[in-house]
Amino acid sequence: MTTPYPRAFVVGHPIAHSRSPLIHGHWLAEHGLPGSYTRLDVHPDAFPDFVRSLAAEGFVGGNVTIPHKEAAFRLAHGLTPRAERIGAVNTLWFEDGLLHGDNTDAPGFLAHLDASLGAGWPEATGVAKGRAALVLGAGGAARAIVVGLLERGLPRLIVANRSAERAEGLTALDPARITAVPWGAMPAQLPETGLVINTTALGMAGQDPLALDLAPLPAEAAVADIVYVPLETPLLAAARARGLAAVDGLGMLLHQAVPGFARWFGLTPSVTPALRARIVADLEGHG
Incomplete structure (x- = not known):
């Protein structure tokens, strides 16, 4: 045809x-x-x-x-x-x-971070110099985002997931740069985290909110959520309330x-x- x-x-x-x-x-x-x-x-x-x-x-x-x-x-x-x-x-x-x-999805997410935070966000958030990028979830979207962050050259990534086996599966992408931690260990990672990325469905319309106290994050940290219904998830609202840079999920959809x-x-x-x-x-x- x-x-x-x-x-x-x-x-x-x-x-x-x-x-x-x-x-x-x-x-x-x-x-x-x-x-x-x-x-x-x-x-x-x-x-x-x-x-x-x-x-x-x-x-x-x-x-x-x-x-x-x-x-x-x-x-x-x-x-x-x-x-x-x-x-x-x-x-x-x-x-x-x-x-x-x-x-x-990987370059789409990174392009949205660049557009939302400016191309210098790795330096501004501290992730270029050793602060962690904390990825919540270990599904397909998380894997794409982790690959994108590796391509961008981030030296330290942490993956937190309820299934430890799936999180460990992501560390195989680059064992020297990626660490897997249990879901309950997330709060302990926050003081040394420069970027938090929610790739789970938590916070999506009809789902439970993502319960995470952002108080321990450094003042320069940024918080991203790939959920875009609603556009302002409870996680992003909490980030803005703390004065942190917040990146919604719609831009990833557009840039990909x-x-x-x-x-x-x-x-x-x-x-x-x-x-x-x-x-x-x-x-x-x-x-």
Whole structure:
């Protein structure tokens, strides 16, 4: 099947909640580009056949979300070094007739930190000189973020998770720089922590809040939460109340979308205040 314009997608199960069509639709309209971006609900059992049919269906690539990221990793013919380290793929595209995969969550998170805190945040928070970056959780998002922090050169990362086994699994990425601690040991880490990152669902609408007293954190520390519904989680509210820099979860979603759009539609878009405002309005309208 051939089309007169590039066709891309986001695939997941379920997928109705995805804001990716709004993001990519905004950029297509902003730049007057021909193209389409569709959300597709594909059951895990049907996902391998779906991936094999992409070229025949006329797709130039797309985004992959839960629960298909690990399957996409296994099905892609070519992988970026980052995707290989993370073990999951959220962006697919064709190159020389072969399907390639990347994980843009890592650079998306780092780009949002740079935009929110300034490019000098490793020095400003002290994590460039030995204060820890404390990652809460050890799931797929945590793994991507840890890889991104390693790529940025942070010397000391601590992973806290309720399942010690999963946390230990992340230390294998770089045993010299990553330490795993039990969930209950988090408070003891805070005096020497420059960046706290919540990658769990705690604080999300309908979930329990993340109960963590931020008082021991240094005054220069920053707190980030990848949850974006609500945009202001209890953790971020507590950080702001203490006068700490707080980074919400929406920017990661916006910035991770940039590399895929560039590959499919041939233009590198910008994450602008207008785009953010559009997604915030949608979140407030639908929850």
